[in-house]
Amino acid sequence: MDRRRALTAAGGLATGAFLSLAGPSPTAASAPARVPAPGAPAPYTNPVIWQDFADIDVIRVGGTYYASASTMHYSPGAPVLRSYDLVNWEIAGHAVPVLDFGAKYDLNGARGYVRGIWASSLAYRPSNRTFYWLGQIDFARTYVYTATAVEGPWSRLTTISTPYYDAGLLVDTDDTLYVAYGNTTISVAQLSPDGRDQVRTQQVFTTPSSVGTLEGSRFYKINGQYYIFLTRPANGQYILKSSGGPFGPYTMRQVLLDLRGPIAGGGVPHQGGLVQTQGGAWYYMAFVDAYPGGRVPVLAPVTWTSDGWPVVQLVDGAWGTSYPGPAVPTPPRQVTPMTGVDTFDGTSLKPRWEWNHNPDNTKWSSGNGLTLRTATVTNDLYWARNTLTHRIQGPTSTATVQLDFSAMRDGDRAGLALLRDSSAWIGVRRDGGVTRVTMVNGLTMDGSWNTTGTGTELASTAVSGGRVWLRATADIRPGSARPGTFFYSTDGTNFIRLGPSFSLGNDWRFFMGYRYALFNHATQALGGAVRVLRFELSTP
Known part of the structure; x- marks a missing residue:
């Protein structure tokens, strides 16, 4: 969450994301719009959801994609969205059934406007077939909720005294739980095997003054390397990479800055997550500031450099208004419309x-x-x-x-x-x-x-x-x-x-x-x- 702007962000794990990386160049690449070949997926148009879903965390579990978003003072909080193709989404449930964080969330003597569920994290743990939602409330403490199905019931697993600001939860390949969090100063915490307590926390990166603010952590392990995906609000995206383990050391690279977005009059796509399809393709789902409607999700394909850095694929130097659709199996059903x-x-x-x-x-x-x-x-x-x-x-x-x-x-x-x-x-x-x-x-x-x-x-x-x-x-x-x-x-x-x-x-x-x-x-x-x-x- 941006100190200058006063709130936002999120984190998570792209299931099945442990593959070799290859790709063109270390900066955002621009390409002309392509006409789909016969039998190719139909192109999609950005925004993929023209509704207010901010601070997106996106994961894949088998053949299904899930995303979570901020809801502030609205209850139930932390909606979980579901898709089979990254383009068509439905709201499946809410990870936080009630905002039981104080009387102000009941409009009882106080009000919780612009508080509550900020940027948070959604992850799936294969070892116990459980979804995890993790987020801090009111800079006081961190809450963890779990469910075996995103529709619920979701229940509170624990509270942790450290408020993991703009947290990203990683389920490592050895089943260890890690959390990346912070604003400008980025830290990594290790949780106990049951996810109920903090075992260790350590600062891993300080943002250079030339960059400014970084926050909105997403935490990944890809091809044996650790990545923390970070936002410079509200106009940039950066990534940290470590080959030495979750606690670093990390090196930084710019992913995008002041990139033209696909919504006329809207802002720069930023603060979202990376996810890999079953076929190995990568996508970045971000949001665009598009008030008065809110912060609206957009999707772009990502490739990787030979030395393991992500590259957003652009159209005419901008985040495309249209791209070829992700190549995924035929969805098992149509998702429920949001209208x-x-x-x-x-x-x-x-x-x-x-x-x-x-x-x-x-x-x-x-x-x-x-x-x-x-x-x-x-x-x-x-x-x-x-x-x-x-x-x-x-x-x-x-x-x-x-x-x-x-x-x-x-x-x-x-x-x-x-x-x-x-x-x-x-x-x-x-x-x-x-x-x-x-x-x-x-x-x-x-x-x-x-x-x-x-x-x-x-x-x-x-x-x-x-x-x-x-x-x-x-x-x-x-x-x-x-x-x-x-x-x-x-x-x-x-x-x-x-x-x-x-x-x-x-x-x-x-x-x-x-x-x-x-x-x-x-x-x-x-x-x-x-x-x-x-x-x-x-x-x-």
């Missing part, structure tokens, strides 16, 4: 959903729709518990909600928000027995994540009956005007624009991108409820 319809027909939520802080589980239920009972009396959405969020799909997308508001009480506010440190919403408010659909903006936070504005109503109209459809559209292209717009309908077919466009903020300091958010909170007294009958995320 589409959810009718909340099961008793648990699908992995696409994350709460803003931990929820009060007594105040919501799923099955025949999502029921949100008011959990907080407040006029501030940033203090309201049980706000349920969904990542926005880029470059533009629309969220449509069918809402049953018949059980609302006076003073209640429920609806669909575009949620970040500057927010707006469309929803239903009930006051004095009168129900209105309203559009509100001006919900704001300062740089310390204290509320500075609780919202201003800009448009409203009376609504009768017990159901309404609410719609929000979001344009999260970094170089665009970044508008968010709101609509409502009383029949689900004819939608009416309500209120002016809302300009989505693109300041990086909140780190997480905008999300669609379902909320219901009281301003007078608890007891009211709404039911979300249907949620649809669609793209043009």
